[in-house]
Amino acid sequence: MELTVGPNPFFWSADDWQSFYDRLAEAPVARVVLGELVCSKRLPFYAARLPAAVERLTAAGKTVALTSLALVTLPRERKATAELAEAGAEVEVNDLTALSHLPEGAGFTVGPLVNVYNEGTLAWLAARGATRICLPPELPLASVETLARAAAGHGVAIEVWGHGRAPLAISGRCYHARLHGRAKDNCLFACEDDPDGLEVRTLDDTAFLAMNGVQTLSAATLSAVHQVEALKAAGVASLRLSPQSQGFDEVCRIWHARLAGGMDGEAAAGALEALVPGGRLADGFLTGARGTDWSAGAPA
Amino acid sequence: MVMEIVCPAGTPAALRTAVQAGAHTIYCGFADETNARNFPGLNFSREEMAEGVAFAHAHGAKVLVAINTFPRAGAETLWHAAVADAEAAGADAVILADLGLLAHAARHHPGLRRHLSVQAAAANADAINFYGREFGVRRVVLPRVLSVSEIAAINAETGVETEVFVFGGLCVMAEGRCSLSSWATGESPNMNGVCSPASHVKYREEGGALSSTLGGFTINRVAAGKPAPYPTLCKGVFRAGTAEGHLFEDPVSLDAAALMPALRDAGVTALKIEGRQRSRAYVGQVVRAFRAAVDALEAGREVPSGLLTRLTEGGATTTGAYKKTWR
Amino acid sequence: MPQDTAPTIPRVPPALAAALGLLPRTPVALALERTVRRIAVAHPGLIRRLGPHDRARFVLDPTDLPFVICLEPNGGDVRVGVCGRPGQGTTRIAGPLAALLGLVHGAYDGDALFFSRDLVIEGDTAAALALRNAVDDAEIDLSGEIARLSGPFAGPVRRLAGVAERMTGVSLSRPEEIGAW
Numbered sequence: 001m002e003l004t005v006g007p008n009p010f011f012w013s014a015d016d017w018q019s020f021y022d023r024l025a026e027a028p029v030a031r032v033v034l035g036e037l038v039c040s041k042r043l044p045f046y047a048a049r050l051p052a053a054v055e056r057l058t059a060a061g062k063t064v065a066l067t068s069l070a071l072v073t074l075p076r077e078r079k080a081t082a083e084l085a086e087a088g089a090e091v092e093v094n095d096l097t098a099l100s101h102l103p104e105g106a107g108f109t110v111g112p113l114v115n116v117y118n119e120g121t122l123a124w125l126a127a128r129g130a131t132r133i134c135l136p137p138e139l140p141l142a143s144v145e146t147l148a149r150a151a152a153g154h155g156v157a158i159e160v161w162g163h164g165r166a167p168l169a170i171s172g173r174c175y176h177a178r179l180h181g182r183a184k185d186n187c188l189f190a191c192e193d194d195p196d197g198l199e200v201r202t203l204d205d206t207a208f209l210a211m212n213g214v215q216t217l218s219a220a221t222l223s224a225v226h227q228v229e230a231l232k233a234a235g236v237a238s239l240r241l242s243p244q245s246q247g248f249d250e251v252c253r254i255w256h257a258r259l260a261g262g263m264d265g266e267a268a269a270g271a272l273e274a275l276v277p278g279g280r281l282a283d284g285f286l287t288g289a290r291g292t293d294w295s296a297g298a299p300a
Numbered sequence: 301m302v303m304e305i306v307c308p309a310g311t312p313a314a315l316r317t318a319v320q321a322g323a324h325t326i327y328c329g330f331a332d333e334t335n336a337r338n339f340p341g342l343n344f345s346r347e348e349m350a351e352g353v354a355f356a357h358a359h360g361a362k363v364l365v366a367i368n369t370f371p372r373a374g375a376e377t378l379w380h381a382a383v384a385d386a387e388a389a390g391a392d393a394v395i396l397a398d399l400g401l402l403a404h405a406a407r408h409h410p411g412l413r414r415h416l417s418v419q420a421a422a423a424n425a426d427a428i429n430f431y432g433r434e435f436g437v438r439r440v441v442l443p444r445v446l447s448v449s450e451i452a453a454i455n456a457e458t459g460v461e462t463e464v465f466v467f468g469g470l471c472v473m474a475e476g477r478c479s480l481s482s483w484a485t486g487e488s489p490n491m492n493g494v495c496s497p498a499s500h501v502k503y504r505e506e507g508g509a510l511s512s513t514l515g516g517f518t519i520n521r522v523a524a525g526k527p528a529p530y531p532t533l534c535k536g537v538f539r540a541g542t543a544e545g546h547l548f549e550d551p552v553s554l555d556a557a558a559l560m561p562a563l564r565d566a567g568v569t570a571l572k573i574e575g576r577q578r579s580r581a582y583v584g585q586v587v588r589a590f591r592a593a594v595d596a597l598e599a600g601r602e603v604p605s606g607l608l609t610r611l612t613e614g615g616a617t618t619t620g621a622y623k624k625t626w627r
Numbered sequence: 628m629p630q631d632t633a634p635t636i637p638r639v640p641p642a643l644a645a646a647l648g649l650l651p652r653t654p655v656a657l658a659l660e661r662t663v664r665r666i667a668v669a670h671p672g673l674i675r676r677l678g679p680h681d682r683a684r685f686v687l688d689p690t691d692l693p694f695v696i697c698l699e700p701n702g703g704d705v706r707v708g709v710c711g712r713p714g715q716g717t718t719r720i721a722g723p724l725a726a727l728l729g730l731v732h733g734a735y736d737g738d739a740l741f742f743s744r745d746l747v748i749e750g751d752t753a754a755a756l757a758l759r760n761a762v763d764d765a766e767i768d769l770s771g772e773i774a775r776l777s778g779p780f781a782g783p784v785r786r787l788a789g790v791a792e793r794m795t796g797v798s799l800s801r802p803e804e805i806g807a808w
Contacts, residue, residue: 120400
């Protein structure tokens with residue numbers, strides 16, 4: 001199994017952004033998806049540095065793809081999405097708007113924000129040119145196994161969410177702006193102070209979600225660290241690591257060791273818990289009763 | 301063209317009530333996980349669906365069958381059967397969201413009209429035209445993230461009819477793209493047709509204050525005498541930094557009756573009322589009010605508004621994303 | 628938006644409620660049971676719609692009366708009991724008698740009563756929801772059912788129904804649902 005680094009969902013300064021991808025060039029990962037996933041207002045801050053980052057990652061032997069936006073509504077977003085299809089790079093479709101611009105037969109990959117829940121959808125996307133599909137994090141292991149089997153018949157590689165705060169929802173409304181009493185069109189980049197999202201707690205002060213502009217993430221970091229063997233057995237081709245602002249080099253090394261067999265689930269989980277924002281892991285979507293559950297915490 | 305009023309029916313009784321109250325069109329679903337209002341005690345058996353369609357047709361109304369969850373891997377036949385049974389029941393269209401199911405319906409039921417569910421979140425003309433081209437979709441239910449001017453722009457660029465929500469519960473997240481419910485409970489709109497399911501809700505009255513928990517997470521606490529909200533995650537009270545409040549959305553519901561003239565001018569074909577989980581009392585009142593409003597609009601009279609406040613969550617309404625400041 | 632647009636749900640006057648509390652409970656319960664059984668037979672969809680909740684025990688709590696009604700669908704072999712508060716059950720649906728009757732008759736919307744706090748649900752929320760939706764679909768005409776009552780238990784229940792109708796202002800006949808189209 002390989003590792004893919006998904007697009008950075010957060011708003012970082014251009015310098016932080018660049019240094020993240022500079023370091024990633026040295027990380028033991030096979031693929032990197034970059035570009036703007038969450039908010040079109042963020043892209044201009046680092047767009048000029050994108051080509052160099054792509055070049056550097058490619059030179060370091062990584063396969064590189066560019067993501068579409070997760071929700072395309074505004075004219076400038078439609079234009080950017082159309083241009084993405086013409087850029088010539090591999091496109092990761094995270095909103096079907098992007099697919100509408102890709103010529104019939106052109107290869108593409110499908111990101112976790114496209115609803116691929118069943119064999120029929122997988123088959124349709126494969127016929128349309130999908131070569132790799134990262135499944136929605138919500139799917140239970142049984143569905144992953146069924147889809148991985150179906151994908152093999154279509155020559156499609158299946159990827160599963162391995163690590164990162166889970167993308168739970170996308171909205172037309174910006175919650176960061178709302179929290180600061182602003183409208184989205186005049187947000188003054190309220191999200192820039194939260195490089196891993198802003199933790200949202202319940203009234204009992206339990207960490208629950210994380211807001212990230214128009215996106216809502218889980219507070220806990222989704223981690224498939226205990227399901228690696230099951231996913232390998234199912235024929236899953238790669239695991240997706242979603243960026244976090246601190247310690248991501250170490251996260252990549254731990255995952256590399258875990259996949260290579262140099263670390264068991266428990267050791268890797270312990271090491272990752274110390275690194276993730278909020279310090280909590282969850283894997284309930286794959287094997288629990290609900291997303292927020294963590295298999296290591298469940299009774300045997 | 302008179303704008304079509306599309307009304308919810310969670311039960312055969314609600315369907316008859318809606319038809320008799322003047323609904324042009326009713327939407328409903330089968331009593332299983334194939335539809336996004338898979339709530340206890342709701343929805344239609346196969347026989348009830350056929351009877352409901354016959355009743356509606358006899359009164360000049362249409363019936364749309366919502367099959368708008370995402371089929372579970374390994375169990376697609378359940379959804380395929382729902383499409384076939386909707387056609388057999390005489391439904392005027394099916395409302396679908398899943399790519400695979402759309403492809404299946406287009407191939408195996410080409411004569412059955414296909415509408416695109418709000419669950420597909422097609423939020424711009426490129427995406428809508430894509431569904432029209434690939435699957436012969438004739439109508440799209442627009443996601444609740446668009447302003448009136450954006451809706452007008454979409455209609456200028458597509459031949460696919462548009463249907464918009466005008467009244468009822470309001471999802472603040474793009475529908476079909478939200479896993480908040482399964483994060484807390486294991487059941488989601490996409491997979492199970494439920495959001496914040498009742499089976500995971502607990503209410504507690506303490507000294508007049510009402511607490512609601514979902515999957516053990518306390519998502520609301522309202523003082524005595526204050527309106528109670530649905531125990532829906534995105535309308536809960538949460539804390540972030542030093543703030544506490546409805547961080548995602550207030551417990552309000554949509555009332556866009558006042559925007560009906562603007563929606564008509566924007567080229568909207570149909571106005572949709574949310575609430576398949578509501579009673580026939582609700583359906584009757586809302587349908588009568590909206591039918592009166594479209595008739596008034598058609599006759600050039602002023603559209604009455606604010607009549608339905610007491611039926612709404614929190615007793616408070618919003619025009620939602622139709623006005624840009626909501627974002 | 629103002630809350631005062633909501634209609635006030637009428638309450639049974641306390642003196643009358645106290646008097647109703649003196650009614651013998653067993654005959655009332657048996658009469659209610661006969662009524663509900665007949666309704667269940669006439670509306671098979673009622674039990675079917677309860678689905679997995681058809682063996683739940685529902686405590687129906689008219690908060691302005693001095694007793695609660697325990698309803699057990701029991702898979703179609705319906706049991707009804709009348710007992711003092713709080714009553715034991717899977718779920719409790721509490722509100723003024725008029726609100727509960729209005730729900731049965733389709734005069735009121737359950738969610739609207741919940742939003743306004745006129746209706747309180749405790750325990751198994753899904754079971755309560757299933758019952759509400761099943762009852763809403765059944766279009767029950769309680770006054771017709773009560774008129775059909777006979778035997779030794781008919782008296783107290785008719786008395787109760789008459790009181791309910793007069794004091795709550797909620798008609799026990801189904802409201803006119805057909806619009807003027």
